[in-house]
Structure formats: structure tokens, C-alpha cells
Amino acid sequence: MEEPRKRARPGRAPAPAGRTSRPRQAEVARLAGVSQATVSLVLGARKQGVTISEETRRKVLDAVRALGYVPDPAASRLAAARNNLLGVFSFTSTFPTDVQHSYYPFLVGVEQEAAARGYDLVLFTGSSTGGAGAAGPNALARVRLADGCLFLGRHAPAEELRRLVADGFPVVHLGRRDELEGLAWVGADYISASQEVVGHLTALGHRRIVLVREDDDAPASTDREHGFLKGLEEAGLPGGPAAVFRSADPERDLTAERLRGWLDEGVTAFVAEETDTGDAWRALHGAAHFVGIDCPRDASLALLGSPPPDLAEEPAPTGFDIPRPQLGAAAVRMLAALVSGEEAAEPLVACTFRPGSTAGPAPARY
Amino acid sequence: MEEPRKRARPGRAPAPAGRTSRPRQAEVARLAGVSQATVSLVLGARKQGVTISEETRRKVLDAVRALGYVPDPAASRLAAARNNLLGVFSFTSTFPTDVQHSYYPFLVGVEQEAAARGYDLVLFTGSSTGGAGAAGPNALARVRLADGCLFLGRHAPAEELRRLVADGFPVVHLGRRDELEGLAWVGADYISASQEVVGHLTALGHRRIVLVREDDDAPASTDREHGFLKGLEEAGLPGGPAAVFRSADPERDLTAERLRGWLDEGVTAFVAEETDTGDAWRALHGAAHFVGIDCPRDASLALLGSPPPDLAEEPAPTGFDIPRPQLGAAAVRMLAALVSGEEAAEPLVACTFRPGSTAGPAPARY
DNA sequence: GCGCATTACTAATACGCATTAGTGATCCGG
DNA sequence: CCGGATCACTAATGCGTATTAGTAATGCGC
Structure with missing residues (x-):
């Protein structure tokens, strides 16, 4: 009887013999005289019912050391384990040359917290092209290599984010992002912080305060306005639309005349929001300077955030x-919680009040 | 005849049914009415001999779109032994709180070049503990997740680096590192740059020039000295030990007396090396200031590198x-070459001459 | 109309690790 | 000293993709 013809054995070509490849669990097992599974069990340190004798454990660990074995993270990942990698995705370059406008402060916290928790970071840059980084509808696909991913900036396409979330992939967005159901995020508590600043002003005796904001519906803007109004309310002051000056181009619209008008109406304090451009504050600051206001004697100014770099030299x-490093750290904490299936952590991070030198007692009415 | 008892089928537990997992190539294949292998071939776009009809390709791509299929990077990596990830390892924090003393400028170039070539970056921080990042003899083990790894700083343990290199793992060290056989590196061409600076001084008529350096045998130091001496030689000036002032603590040893002595001997130009601490330049700069030298009228100063941050405000x-971003980019180029098995790229990066304002014509002898 | 190429796929692996059912031992109580 | 429990370990998968030997189907030359 003829032996059935042996089927050919296709598949991977053997590795080039010249280059000694690093050891596998199989080699370790051979050297230790056990099975590959045993090696995996010893190294996995799983708390499951399986028990390994001290003797065997030692033999395996000796072999591991002798061969210098290190696990292949990709294989671990494929076999449904973790690989201790957290992705960080930003659509703008992760390392913009200009440190000032970058995500650098966030990354400081991200890296620290990740390191503290034993995670390494994978930097995905949205701008990358070709290879794995091809743009297009699947630009976010490669983040799945990591155990979870952090998103910086609001340019991540909602559709793709939704898909990741729907697939149960752990995702955290840095910055509030409510419109996407199920998307975890961490953000600064602008409401409380703005309220606190207004509280500071009212405590100094200011009764008429105006908020200067840009024409923008980002949560970061509306939250500040919300906090501002809460602060007024808390002091028993009227909120009304008169208290908020909203302009798409504050530097053009916030004229000296307008400022003088407010002063004549008894306004003694002005508050600007912080934006990407810093235009609100720049406009307010510039107009006050132009009008010749002696701040904080004639009137007080406050900024809901940090000044733009070009005004960093001013008092x-x-x-x-905004505690950016802490925000980064909080984002990592939340992502780590999602990855390990724990309950989500606290999404809001408190901002720290900055006394500064542009606010003083309300001037006596004249 | 009894059927041989069916062996149990151990292995992975079925995925929790609740969570719909993302589609696999197998699903795509089913929808398109082809085999999984065909899907892989269509997507892989391999230039190998296999040919796929336009008809089939279209069907597959349609199915891919319909299901929103995205490849699993871990699986690709496992099967193809490549994942388009480049590691970046630094023992100090990659994003330190103090931006000044960081690797940040290098990373700018690393990131850009990596993105341009379709690689993503994995940040490994030597300080991370626990999990995959445990310190110890295998602290470098996890870098093998990537296709190759870039090392910043000279703190990477030689033994482990040697092991990586021996295993054929692509490694590039940023900064010259000759003592480790087979270790690829990229570095700034301090020799040429230093020589050029000296050439600039000699062209201005300086005949007696002194180099101030720290007591250190790092290549970065010896290269500068080498270039300095070459520069002298080129101008037909004597090199001798008198031309080099070497001190472990320049700020203490470079006294005003010493400086005056040099001036009396006819020295008209001083050159300091750049170091981590910036001490050589700080000492030279301080002493010159103390002695009351009107620079560059009375004497010329030059710095082989960039000034320390605390002196950044000075002229x-x-x-x-040192073109740090370009160095980072060059490192990535070399690493990419190693990864893809090409010939190694150029290891030296030219520095750019900075005219500055501390060097002028040699004063007339009096 | 019979070999020989070429074309267009598919079957059957392999990648390295994690998991779990199963299997001899050995132990233990009654 | 027998049945069950416990121990220590191994066999046999699976994860999702890439690769290659093989194979039908067709074309081509003479």
C-alpha cells in the first residue's frame, strides 16, 4: 500500500542561517528540559490554578538567563495579552519645532505617569505618510498595536474614533469631548477655575465685570463663560449678555472707545479667556494700555488661562x-484604568489660581 | 471499529460574545468570495510573482471597505517580522521638565524623519519600572518590540547593547561610540567644525590661540581638541601643549591672573569647548569679563558649540x-538603513559655522 | 492536440506566546 | 488499599497575517 503522498509544507522560508536569531521560548524549554508551555507559565507568573515546582521554575529561569531570552511583544500581544504600550496620537507633529505652542507640557506628564506605571509610549504622528503611517480613512488603524491610545488635539476624525471606541479599544481624549458617545476624556475644570477668578475679583470689591471672549463654541470657551457667570451669580451680580463681549476678532472690535465706554458705565474689572491665539487677552491688554489704564489701580484685568508667549515677559x-503636566498624567491614569478594565478615573483636573499682579481692589467710584 | 477518541481541544477561550470584534481578513475573504490568502495578497501589494486579477482585487477592496477592515499590527509584525516601529531609548526622561537640558532638539529631527519614512516611534524610558519596563539586566529587552532602536546619551549599558548588536538587532547610537565593536552611530563632525572656527580666527590674524577644555576623555572633547590643533597646523601655527588649557574645574582654575598671563604672552584669541555643564565657556567668559577685556577688540573668544542656557541672553x-535636529534625522536614516538591510548611511553630520560677535581682527601688537 | 508557460488562485503552513483540557503521579482519608 | 483529590506538567490548540508550494484553467506554438 502506497504511503499517501506527503503534502508539501509551504509557509515561511527559514530564517537566513547566518544571523543568529534571538532565542524563543522553545529553545529555553529545550535547554531546561521542559515544554514550551511550562516556560510560558513560569514567565507569565499567572495566578491561575497552575502550579510549578520550585525546582522546575529554577531550571527555566536559569535557561532564560543563559540564553538571554526576552519575549517577543508582538507575539504576546497577538496571543491576547498586553504589551505595556500606550499610544499617543496627535495629528499635528508630536514634536513641533516651536516648543511654546506644542503639546510638550502635556507630554511631560504623560511620560512621567506612563513610566511610573510601567508603560512605554508609542508616538503616532498623524502627518506621517507612507508605510504604516499612510493617511486616509484608516490613519488611526495602527494605534491598535498599543494596549490603548491617548489623543491630543481636536483634529482626530470623529468617525474613526467612534470606530475604535465601538470596538472596545481603550481610548482617552485629552480635552473635553462630549459629542462622541462613550469617548473617555480628561480635561481641565475651567468652570471652577473661572468662577474662582471672578470670586477673587468680587472679593476685591468689583461689581461690574466684563468677559472678553472669542466667537467660538469649543467647550473650553463655553466652560469659561459658564464659570464666569457662576462667579457673578455667586456674588449676587447680574449676568446678562452685557457682561460678555463676544467677538470673532477682538483685536479689531475691542476698540479704545468701547473700553472707555465700559469704564464710564462703571466697569472696573475685565476678564479675557485664553485661546490658541491669545487674541482675547492681547486685545484686552492692548486696549487697556492704549487707553492708559494704570492696572490694577484704575481697573483690574484677569486672564482665564496663561498668556500667549509674546506677552510672557509682561507682569x-x-x-x-492650566496644569498641563497633571492633565497628561490624569489622561494616562484614565487610559491605564480602561486598559486594565477598571472603573474610569476622575476626568476633571483642577486649575491652580495665579494671583498675578493685574488685579487689585476696585477703585472708589468717582 | 471504534473511532479514535477525539482529542479535546484546549487553547484559547472563546472571546466574550458581547463585544463585537473588528473584522479579520477571513471575514473580508468570505464576503468577497475568495480565500484569506488572496485578501492578504491584495492588501499586501507585494511585488512578488503572484498576480491578482483586477476583478478580484476590486471585489476584495470593496469588501474591505464595506467591513471597515483594518489590519492587526501585532499579527502583521508576528508574521512578517516588521512593524514600522523605531524605538527611541534614553535613560533620562525624554520629556524632562527642564527643556533646556533635554534631548528634545534631537527628537524634533527624529520624529520628522521617522514620519517621513513611515515609521512610528516607541519611547522607552530607562527610568520606567514595573511591568515591561522593569530595570535590571534586561532593561533593554523591550526595545526589541521595535524594528530597531535609537539610543540617546551614553548611559546605555555596554553589555546589553553588545547583546542587541550580536543578535543582529538594528541599533544606532546618537553620538560617537567607537569602543563598541559593530555599534552603528551618528555624530556631529566636531573636528571639521572646530577646525573651521580656528581657521576663522587665524584668518582674522590671530597667531596665538588657547583652547580651554574640561578634563574629560569623551570623543566630543577630544574631537574638538583634535580639530582645534588641525586648525592651528593648517595655519602653520605651533600646537604644543601650551595651546590647550585642560582643567577639571575651569571656573576655579581659570583665574584672572592666568588670563592676564596669556594676554601678556601674546595670546589674542581663546576658544572653549561646549560641555554638558557649559563650565569651560562660563569660566572663559567670566574671566574675560572680570579682567575687563573688551571683546572682540582686545581679544577674541570662540565657543565650539552652543552657549549654556544661562548665558543665552549674551551676544x-x-x-x-550643533545641528541637533539634523543629527536626529541622520540617526533615523541610518537606523532605517539597518532595518531594511541596506548599506549604512553617513555617520557624520556637519555643524554650521556661527559668525557671532565675539571674534574680530587680532589687535595690533603693542 | 500535446507539451509547456503563464495566469490566478488556494491550501497549508509559520510566526512566538498564552491558555486550558487532560494525564500521570502522588497523597490522603477511611 | 481503593476512590478521590491534589500536584506538576504537557499536548494541543488559537491569536491574525504573510508566504509559498501546489494546482486547476487557460493560452500558445508547432
Whole structure:
């Protein structure tokens, strides 16, 4: 009887013999005289019912050391384990040359917290092209290599994010992002911080305060306005639309005349929001300077955030600082929680009040 | 005849049914009415001999779109032994709180070049503990997740680096590192740059020039000295030990007396090396200031590198700039070459001459 | 109209690790 | 000293993709 013809054995070509490849669990097992599964069990340190004798454990660990074995993270990942990698995705370059406008401060916290928790970071840059980084509808696909991913900036396409979330891939967005159901995020508590700044002003005796903001519906803007109004309300002051000056181009619209008008109406304090451009504060600051206001004697100014870099040399404005490193750290904490299936952590991070030197007692009415 | 008892089928537990997992190539294949292998071939776009009809290709791509299929990077990596990830390892934090002393400028170039070539970056921080990042003899083990790894700083343990290199793992060290056989590196061409600076001084008529350096045998130091001496030689000036002032603590040893002595001997130009601490330049700069030298009228100063941050406000010293981003980019180029098995790229990166304002014509002898 | 090429696929692996059912031992109580 | 429990370990998968030997189907030359 003829032996059935042996089927050919296709598949991977053997590795080039010249280059000694690093050891596998199989080699370790051979050297230790056990099975590959045993090696995996010893190294996995799983708390499951399986028990390994001290003797065997030692033999395996000796072999591991002798061969210098290190696990292949890709294989671990494929076999449904973790690989201790957290992705960080930003659509703008992760390392913009200009440190000032970059995500650098966030990354400081991200890296620290990730390191503290034993995660390494994978930097995905949205701008990358070709290879794995091809743009297009699947630009986010490669983040799945990591155990979870952090998103910086609001340019991540909602559709793709939704898909990741729907697939149960752990995702955290840095910055509030409510419109996407199920998307975890961490953000600064602008409401409380803005309220606190207004509280500071009212405590100094200011009764008429105006908020200067840009024409923008980002949560970061509306939250500040919300906090501002809460602060007024808390002090028993009227909120009304008159208290908020909203302009798409504050530097053009916030004229000296307008400022003088407010002063004549008894306004003694002005608050600007922080934006990407810093235009609100620049406009307010510039107009006050132009009108010749002696701040904080004639009137007080406050900034809901940090000043733009070009005004960094000026005296520190009264307001609050966004604790960017802490935000980054909080984002990592939340992502780590998602990855390990725990309950989500706290999404809001408190801002720190900055006394500054642009706010003082309300001037006596004249 | 009894059927041989069916062996149980151990292995992975079925995925929790609740969570719909993302589609696999198998699903795509089913929808398109082809085999999984065909799907892989269509997507892989391999230039190998296999040919796929336009008809089939279209069907597959349609199915891919319909299901929203995206490949699993871990699986690709496992099967193809490549994942388009480049590691970046630094023992100090990659994003330190103090931006000044960081690798940040290098990373700018690393990131850009990596993105341009379709690689993503994995950041490994030597400080991370626990999980995959445990320190110990295998602290470098996890870098093998990537296709290759870039090392910043000279703190990477030689033994482990040697092991990586021996295993054929692509490694590039940023900064010259000759003592490790087979270790690829990229570095700035301090020799040429230093020589050029000296050439600039000799062209201005300086005949007696002194180099101030720290007591250190790093290549970065010896290269500068080498270039300095070459520069002298080129101008037909004597090199001798008198031309080099070497001190472990320049700020203490470079006294005003010493400086005056040199001036009396006819020295008209001083050159300091750049170091981590910036001590050589700080000492030279301080002593010159103390002695009351009107620079560059009375004497010329030059710095082989960039000034330390605390002296950044001073007028730019004549010297050269280390093109850190370009160095990072060159490192990535070399790493990419190693990964893809090509010939190694150029290891030396030219520094750019910085005219500055601390060097002028040699004063007339009096 | 019979070999020989070429074309267009598919079957059957392999990649390295994690998991779990199963299997001899050995132990233990009654 | 027998049945069950416990121990220590191994066999046999699976994860999702890439690769290659093989194979029908067709074309081509003479």
C-alpha cells in the first residue's frame, strides 16, 4: 500500500542561517528540559490554578538567563495579552519645532505617569505618510498595536474614533469631548477655575465685570463663560449678555472707545479667556494700555488661562494656570484604568489660581 | 471499529460574545468570495510573482471597505517580522521638565524623519519600572518590540547593547561610540567644525590661540581638541601643549591672573569647548569679563558649540552650532538603513559655522 | 492536440506566546 | 488499599497575517 503522498509544507522560508536569531521560548524549554508551555507559565507568573515546582521554575529561569531570552511583544500581544504600550496620537507633529505652542507640557506628564506605571509610549504622528503611517480613512488603524491610545488635539476624525471606541479599544481624549458617545476624556475644570477668578475679583470689591471672549463654541470657551457667570451669580451680580463681549476678532472690535465706554458705565474689572491665539487677552491688554489704564489701580484685568508667549515677559496676569503636566498624567491614569478594565478615573483636573499682579481692589467710584 | 477518541481541544477561550470584534481578513475573504490568502495578497501589494486579477482585487477592496477592515499590527509584525516601529531609548526622561537640558532638539529631527519614512516611534524610558519596563539586566529587552532602536546619551549599558548588536538587532547610537565593536552611530563632525572656527580666527590674524577644555576623555572633547590643533597646523601655527588649557574645574582654575598671563604672552584669541555643564565657556567668559577685556577688540573668544542656557541672553559667541535636529534625522536614516538591510548611511553630520560677535581682527601688537 | 508557460488562485503552513483540557503521579482519608 | 483529590506538567490548540508550494484553467506554438 502506497504511503499517501506527503503534502508539501509551504509557509515561511527559514530564517537566513547566518544571523543568529534571538532565542524563543522553545529553545529555553529545550535547554531546561521542559515544554514550551511550562516556560510560558513560569514567565507569565499567572495566578491561575497552575502550579510549578520550585525546582522546575529554577531550571527555566536559569535557561532564560543563559540564553538571554526576552519575549517577543508582538507575539504576546497577538496571543491576547498586553504589551505595556500606550499610544499617543496627535495629528499635528508630536514634536513641533516651536516648543511654546506644542503639546510638550502635556507630554511631560504623560511620560512621567506612563513610566511610573510601567508603560512605554508609542508616538503616532498623524502627518506621517507612507508605510504604516499612510493617511486616509484608516490613519488611526495602527494605534491598535498599543494596549490603548491617548489623543491630543481636536483634529482626530470623529468617525474613526467612534470606530475604535465601538470596538472596545481603550481610548482617552485629552480635552473635553462630549459629542462622541462613550469617548473617555480628561480635561481641565475651567468652570471652577473661572468662577474662582471672578470670586477673587468680587472679593476685591468689583461689581461690574466684563468677559472678553472669542466667537467660538469649543467647550473650553463655553466652560469659561459658564464659570464666569457662576462667579457673578455667586456674588449676587447680574449676568446678562452685557457682561460678555463676544467677538470673532477682538483685536479689531475691542476698540479704545468701547473700553472707555465700559469704564464710564462703571466697569472696573475685565476678564479675557485664553485661546490658541491669545487674541482675547492681547486685545484686552492692548486696549487697556492704549487707553492708559494704570492696572490694577484704575481697573483690574484677569486672564482665564496663561498668556500667549509674546506677552510672557509682561507682569503675570491674575488668573489661573492650566496644569498641563497633571492633565497628561490624569489622561494616562484614565487610559491605564480602561486598559486594565477598571472603573474610569476622575476626568476633571483642577486649575491652580495665579494671583498675578493685574488685579487689585476696585477703585472708589468717582 | 471504534473511532479514535477525539482529542479535546484546549487553547484559547472563546472571546466574550458581547463585544463585537473588528473584522479579520477571513471575514473580508468570505464576503468577497475568495480565500484569506488572496485578501492578504491584495492588501499586501507585494511585488512578488503572484498576480491578482483586477476583478478580484476590486471585489476584495470593496469588501474591505464595506467591513471597515483594518489590519492587526501585532499579527502583521508576528508574521512578517516588521512593524514600522523605531524605538527611541534614553535613560533620562525624554520629556524632562527642564527643556533646556533635554534631548528634545534631537527628537524634533527624529520624529520628522521617522514620519517621513513611515515609521512610528516607541519611547522607552530607562527610568520606567514595573511591568515591561522593569530595570535590571534586561532593561533593554523591550526595545526589541521595535524594528530597531535609537539610543540617546551614553548611559546605555555596554553589555546589553553588545547583546542587541550580536543578535543582529538594528541599533544606532546618537553620538560617537567607537569602543563598541559593530555599534552603528551618528555624530556631529566636531573636528571639521572646530577646525573651521580656528581657521576663522587665524584668518582674522590671530597667531596665538588657547583652547580651554574640561578634563574629560569623551570623543566630543577630544574631537574638538583634535580639530582645534588641525586648525592651528593648517595655519602653520605651533600646537604644543601650551595651546590647550585642560582643567577639571575651569571656573576655579581659570583665574584672572592666568588670563592676564596669556594676554601678556601674546595670546589674542581663546576658544572653549561646549560641555554638558557649559563650565569651560562660563569660566572663559567670566574671566574675560572680570579682567575687563573688551571683546572682540582686545581679544577674541570662540565657543565650539552652543552657549549654556544661562548665558543665552549674551551676544552670540563666534563658534558653531550643533545641528541637533539634523543629527536626529541622520540617526533615523541610518537606523532605517539597518532595518531594511541596506548599506549604512553617513555617520557624520556637519555643524554650521556661527559668525557671532565675539571674534574680530587680532589687535595690533603693542 | 500535446507539451509547456503563464495566469490566478488556494491550501497549508509559520510566526512566538498564552491558555486550558487532560494525564500521570502522588497523597490522603477511611 | 481503593476512590478521590491534589500536584506538576504537557499536548494541543488559537491569536491574525504573510508566504509559498501546489494546482486547476487557460493560452500558445508547432
